[in-house]
Amino acid sequence: MNAGTFNDTSTFPDPVYKETVLRPLFDGAKDHHVEGFRLIDRAHLVMLHETGILTIEQARPIAQALEDIDREVDVGTLTYTGEVEDFFFLIEKQLRTRLGPDLAGRLHTARSRNDIDHTLFKIGLKHRIDPLLERLVHLAETLASVAERESRTLIVAYTHGQPAQPTVFGHYLSAVLETVLRDIARLEASRDIVDRSPMGAAAITTSGFPIDRELMAHLLGFSRPLQNSYGCIASIDYITSTYSAIELIFLHLGRFIQDLQFWTSFEVGQIYVPNAFVQISSIMPQKRNPVPIEHMRHLSSQTVGRAQAMLTIMHNTPFTDMNDSEGESQGFGYGAFESGGRGLALLAALVPSLRIDAGRVRQNIRRSCITVTELADSLVRLEGLSFREAHEIAAEVARAIVAIGGDIAADGYAAFREAFRRCAGRDTTVAPDRFAEIVSAENFVAVRDRFGGPAPKALSQAIAGYNQDIAAIRARMQDAQRRAQASAQDLQSRFNALLGAR
Structure with missing residues (x-):
């Protein structure tokens, strides 16, 4: 049915639509995408001229008008009036005012708001991914440094919320670091997807004009064009891959942060947080509250929630160009970068300041008998027992020591000798001093000198490998930065050539 049948006298935009949709979209573009619009207009103009689609007589006045708009229009002061639909049409209106409709309209040859929008969003994401990646790599460097510093610092490792085995703080931090490095790889992979230019896809199917999509990608600082033109405007995996990576980063860091909260509790107390990161209760003067840990936890949770949203x-x-993935959604997603960046900065500042309370660690090791696993292992090696027999002997020793609140190294030999005789039917060959050495936390760590273990040699090799991985990440980041700078300089140079002498 023809719309004219209804005698429709309404005019665009409806006032409610203007206030609920168009104004927020305009303000979002004004806040987030002005520079992207500027770059796209300039790069597209350069490409249209260099492919012969526009002559220099056409391109030069357009370039000069774009310069004038940049100089004369203070975007920050603009208020949406509804006279134009969106920010794109505002720029086009400005061009028409300066050049007239024929010449002004030539800038839009062989492009659409579809490919422009997704290019804008990718530029916006890259400008946010890179600082987040920088903070994440800085955290990785911090973790590696502190892991090396604490490579011989004993701690209690917990499983199921209970003391399990002794290890060193550097070994624990290295486990966190390995996860961070894998998260960095996921974020780098998502950035690679973002770093493919949609420009030249136009509405859906590219253009009949002889456009140069590779040139556009280069001038805008992308690594290459995204190939399929339908996918350029329909495949939003550049969004989902980015926010999936962010969600996992902060989900994983949240688990580390929760350990810090647990380990700083009065009952555990193996981590000391310095005064610079402690707030005192307003009513209870004895309390030291390491509330930055809580802030890191809720910042991580907020980031996970925003990314998941x-x-x-x-x-x-639908698998097509649609508003669900565009302006307002993009602006909403940027909140994940803001909260995530704050959390990473705080965590990277806190970690180097942490210190292990060696006295509390010793006390917890003594009270929990967590070295008896090595007693069982040693009996297999020294006495030729099966692990199950050795495990039974070690369990009896642990029960006896816990019952008297004793220390396994100082008080456990008698219980060990009796348990060994009862289970093995003979006397042990392990002397008291050897027994004390076997059940020491230092020995527990030292004998675990296997790939990935906490012993000094294995841990040192691991940290050296992490540092190599981090250096390689840094090199890739620097390469991307150099390429972006070269592209920006090339665009400016080519645009200046269009301007010529004024």
Whole structure:
């Protein structure tokens, strides 16, 4: 049915639509995408001229008008009036005012708001991924440094919330670091997806004009064009991959942060947080509250929630260009970078300041008998017992020591000798001093000199490998930065050539 049948006298935009949709979209573009619009206009103009689609007589006045708009229009002071639909049409209106409709309209040859929008969003994401990646790599460097510093510092490792085995703080931090490095790899992989230019896809199917998509990708600082033009405007995996990576980063860091909260509790107390990161109760003068840990936890949770929300927004949307993935959703997602960046900065500042309370660690090791696993292992090696027999003997020793609140090294030999005789049917060959050495925390760590273990040699080799991995990440980041700078300089140079002498 023809719309004219209804005698429709309404005019665009409806006032409610203007206030609920168009104004927020305009303000979002004004806040987040002005520089992206500027770059796209300039790069597209350069490409149109260099491919012969526009002559220099056409391109030069357009370039000069774009310069004038940059100089004369203070975007920050603009208020949406509804006279134009969005920020794109505002720029086009400014061009028409300066050049007239024919010449002004030539800038939009062979492009669409579809490919422009997704290019804007990718530029916006890259400008946020890179600082987040920088903070994440800085955290990795910090963890590696502190792991090396604490490579011989004993701690109690917990499983199921209970003391399990002794290890060193550097070994624990290295486990966190390995996860961070894998998270960095996921974020780098998502950045690679973001770093493919949609420009030249136009609305859906590219263009009949002889456009140069590789040139556009280069001038805008992308590594290459995204190939399939339908996918350029439909495949939003650049969004989902980015926010999936962010969600996992902060989900994983949240578990580390929760350990810090647990280990700083009065009952455990193996980590000391310095005064610079402690707030005192307003009513209880004895309390030292390491509340930055709580702030890191809720910042991580907020970031996970915001990233997860972005995935939910994309769920069950059609495989085409659609507003669900565009302006307002993009602006919403940027909150994940803000909260995540704050959390990473705070965590990287806190970790080097942490100190292990060696006295409390010794006390917890003594009270929990967590070295008896090595007693069982040693009996297998020294006495030729099966592990199950050795485990039974070690369990009896642990029960006896816990019952008297004793120290296994000082008080456990008698119980060990009796348990050994009862289970093995003979006397042990392990002397008291050898027994004390076997059940010491230092020995427990030292004998675990296997790939990935906490002993000094194995841990030192691991940290050296992590540092190599971090250096390689740094090199890739620097390469990307150099390429972006070269692209920006090349665009400026080519645009200046269009301007010529004024």
